[in-house]
Amino acid sequence: MPKSRIRKKDDYTPPPAKQAKQPTSIKLTNRSWVAPVMLALFLIGLAWIVVFYVTDTKLPIESLGNFNILVGFAFIAAGFGVSTQWK
Template sequence: MPKSRIRKKADYTPPPAAKQAANIKLTNSSWVAPLMLAMFAIGLAWIVVFYVTDGSLPVDSFDNWNIVVGFGFIAAGFAVSTRWK
């Protein structure tokens, strides 16, 4: 069986500037988790209040769009959750 070739060229090493960018400290911001949970809770509460009051609350003029607003808060919570590490 033939031998595999030996690599003559060295592996790629990134320039020093790229090494510094890779050393960015990945920390969890203290506001991410509370905001995420608050958005989930607001969205859930909005939908529950809408159903419990037969559509007269939280905003009567929104009519059935209150459900969309509640799910919008929940979707915003999921969007914020992408920043959580």
């Protein structure tokens, strides 16, 4: 049976050196507003629901009735939405 040819591997040649790229005007955003707004929305939503229950459905807006709970949870959900911007 004939013997197969042996393939010689090429010597390792490192890739050409990459030139260091200078960063092109990186725009850093200051998101210091996120935490206060998030906490404020959480507290407003919580206060809205608590006031609704403590005042026996007379406040904050009597004409909304039980939808006041939905408004309170909407504030809380908005707080969670703002929290996605926090870094």
